[in-house]
Amino acid sequence: MQPKQLDTEAGVLDVCVKVAVPVGAANGDTNTGTVTATSVATSTAATAEIKTIAISGGDTLLVDNDDNAPNVQSYYASALTANGISFLTWDLKADKDLPLNYTKSFKNVVWFTGNSYPAPVTPYEATLTAFLDNGGRLFMSGQDLLDQGAGTTDFVRNYLHITWDGSEAQNDKPTAAVHGVAGNPVTDGIGAVPIDHSVLGAAFEDRITPNGTAAPAFTDDTAQPDALSYSGTYKVVFLAFGLESYGTAAQKADLIGRAYSFFGP
Numbered sequence: 001m002q003p004k005q006l007d008t009e010a011g012v013l014d015v016c017v018k019v020a021v022p023v024g025a026a027n028g029d030t031n032t033g034t035v036t037a038t039s040v041a042t043s044t045a046a047t048a049e050i051k052t053i054a055i056s057g058g059d060t061l062l063v064d065n066d067d068n069a070p071n072v073q074s075y076y077a078s079a080l081t082a083n084g085i086s087f088l089t090w091d092l093k094a095d096k097d098l099p100l101n102y103t104k105s106f107k108n109v110v111w112f113t114g115n116s117y118p119a120p121v122t123p124y125e126a127t128l129t130a131f132l133d134n135g136g137r138l139f140m141s142g143q144d145l146l147d148q149g150a151g152t153t154d155f156v157r158n159y160l161h162i163t164w165d166g167s168e169a170q171n172d173k174p175t176a177a178v179h180g181v182a183g184n185p186v187t188d189g190i191g192a193v194p195i196d197h198s199v200l201g202a203a204f205e206d207r208i209t210p211n212g213t214a215a216p217a218f219t220d221d222t223a224q225p226d227a228l229s230y231s232g233t234y235k236v237v238f239l240a241f242g243l244e245s246y247g248t249a250a251q252k253a254d255l256i257g258r259a260y261s262f263f264g265p
Helices: 071-082 101-102 121-131 148-152 156-159 248-261
Strands: 004-008 012-013 032-039 045-052 058-066 087-091 108-112 137-141 177-180 190-195 215-219 225-231 235-239
Touching: 058 071, 071 087, 071 108, 071 248, 101 121, 108 121, 108 248, 121 137, 121 156, 137 248, 148 156, 215 235, 235 248
Parallel strands: 058 087, 058 108, 108 137, 137 235
Antiparallel strands: 004 012, 032 045, 177 190, 177 215, 215 225, 225 235
């Protein structure tokens, strides 16, 4: 567990707490305890809460970053369930404090942003960096999450493997259909899949430039990349459009299944 910081009159004190999760705990069960430190010199006290979350039977974390505007979580949950994938869900609108070590406990993270704006992922880049450095596999989807400076960070460039200048050449390119890229390990043979803009009520797909060894996974109406896959010490599938707007329920499930085949066991 990460050290917990207690703010005291003398400064900040790091406290390490060991916890034990009961064998019979269900996936997602939580327990919150309170740690109190009392100064010997002044008898003043400071407290901090320690929240423990049980993880059992699932290696995927579904991160809901859509701010419920609209709420599109069901599309991702259904696609995962259709593939028999067990998962836990973290809704950032309900709790913005996504713990780093909790995130690292999963092999796979499926992260979606819906209409969230601006820079919905930026506050969590350090956590995602640690997750990927730990050998994680990330599926990320959002129709406007790179807008402006959000796409120019070190995380986007070096971990998502996207080169982005924020210009109108890349930003906000409404797309009628995305097209799978021949030879890509995720999307080879998919063909054209329509994008339904009524789901999000906005037509703000982005265009990306994959860098390094990242491979274009989908292209837009003008044959420019709007998705990629990357394989190295970690793996990434990134969609610059919302999976929730992609084709039918069966096509969404197929794409998730293909991504997980790419991720491996």
